[in-house]
Amino acid sequence: MLRIGFIGSGGRAVREMLDLVQIPEVAIAALCDISEERIDQALAQLQSRTSARLSPAKFTDYRSMLDGVELDAVYVSLPPFAHGAVEHAVIDARRALFVEKPLAADMGVAREIDAHIKDTGIINAVGYQWRYAEPFTRARDALRQVPIGLVIAIRLGPLPPAAWWRRQAQSGGMLVEQHTHSVDIMRFIAGDVASVYAAAGLRLLTDVPDLDIDDVSAASVTFESGAVGSIVNSCAVAGAQMPNVSNYVHIVARDLVVAVSAGQLSLFRPGSDREDWRPERENSNFLLNQAFVEAVQTNSMAGIRSPYSDSLKTHAITIGAVQSAREGRVIALAELLV
Numbered sequence: 001m002l003r004i005g006f007i008g009s010g011g012r013a014v015r016e017m018l019d020l021v022q023i024p025e026v027a028i029a030a031l032c033d034i035s036e037e038r039i040d041q042a043l044a045q046l047q048s049r050t051s052a053r054l055s056p057a058k059f060t061d062y063r064s065m066l067d068g069v070e071l072d073a074v075y076v077s078l079p080p081f082a083h084g085a086v087e088h089a090v091i092d093a094r095r096a097l098f099v100e101k102p103l104a105a106d107m108g109v110a111r112e113i114d115a116h117i118k119d120t121g122i123i124n125a126v127g128y129q130w131r132y133a134e135p136f137t138r139a140r141d142a143l144r145q146v147p148i149g150l151v152i153a154i155r156l157g158p159l160p161p162a163a164w165w166r167r168q169a170q171s172g173g174m175l176v177e178q179h180t181h182s183v184d185i186m187r188f189i190a191g192d193v194a195s196v197y198a199a200a201g202l203r204l205l206t207d208v209p210d211l212d213i214d215d216v217s218a219a220s221v222t223f224e225s226g227a228v229g230s231i232v233n234s235c236a237v238a239g240a241q242m243p244n245v246s247n248y249v250h251i252v253a254r255d256l257v258v259a260v261s262a263g264q265l266s267l268f269r270p271g272s273d274r275e276d277w278r279p280e281r282e283n284s285n286f287l288l289n290q291a292f293v294e295a296v297q298t299n300s301m302a303g304i305r306s307p308y309s310d311s312l313k314t315h316a317i318t319i320g321a322v323q324s325a326r327e328g329r330v331i332a333l334a335e336l337l338v
């Protein structure tokens, strides 16, 4: 049996556990949260949605959990500002490490964790589940041998409710916290980015109390291949009748245009009928969790598509965009990754 613990027992932890309880070789052995109430809420939500019987040990301090329970792997499911010491403790304890995106609210904390992971060679993964979604893998395969010219990533949606999400110092802002998914898909399909230049502002949600993040942002990127890209986001688009566009990516390549989201892949070729493909079901999150469990069981990173070291490059693009908008200059990602 693979014994898993969670540090942070909020909404995302529940989502992951709903997948993990479907894997017979996994036991949810321990839950930690600074709030005991959140642990009990998480367990109540789980028990209402699964017939699996759960009786994890409960902790309000992650060090006590790491010292007190034999674990094979730990999920770190914390708000961006809370990363750092927690991961270092898990790595020091030589447990396999799963970290939810984003890696942190800034770059330095994530770089130090990456270095520590490299020093120890522990099994690791980051929660970029869309890398396991078939529309995106099919898009990447269709473009493998084709020169890419332009990549456009769009995300338009509402403001999430969590108070920490609305504070720049706590979440890192909209692009770092949530829209990092679209940025990661861009990289997954079109390769690494060399530089970013962005404009951003708080233009629309000015009447929302205690909010200091940008609610609109537009970033231009240059890929290492020479392709160019555009990342366009707003978290000020709310309401049932309003567009809710997430992880929607267009790629303009030689004699091929690809439009892809988690729900559909469309290929356009000059002189040919448009090809549309839809997955029968969307189970990318389960596939991510399954890949992590297998990696821990086999002590091999072969099936992990989102290792920490690679996710750091996605994180650098979003952090670079925020910095570029603030400083009004092009940011070479090499500045952030050294």
Ligand SMILES: NC(=O)c1ccc[n+]([C@@H]2O[C@H](COP(=O)([O-])OP(=O)(O)OC[C@H]3O[C@@H](n4cnc5c(N)ncnc54)[C@H](O)[C@@H]3O)[C@@H](O)[C@H]2O)c1
Pocket (backbone or CB within 6 Å): 007, 008, 009, 010, 011, 012, 013, 032, 033, 034, 035, 038, 062, 077, 078, 079, 080, 082, 086, 100, 101, 102, 127, 128, 129, 162, 177, 178
């Ligand atoms: N991949 C995805 O699609 C996806 C979806 C949702 C959330 N997420 C990510 O998951 C992370 C968590 O999000 P969430 O929605 O669960 O947030 P949340 O606010 O619901 O839960 C976070 C929990 O962490 C706890 N916490 C804070 N500091 C702690 C510490 N030092 N030790 C133990 N517990 C601590 C809080 O009390 C809270 O219960 C975020 O980074 C978010 O971006 C990813």
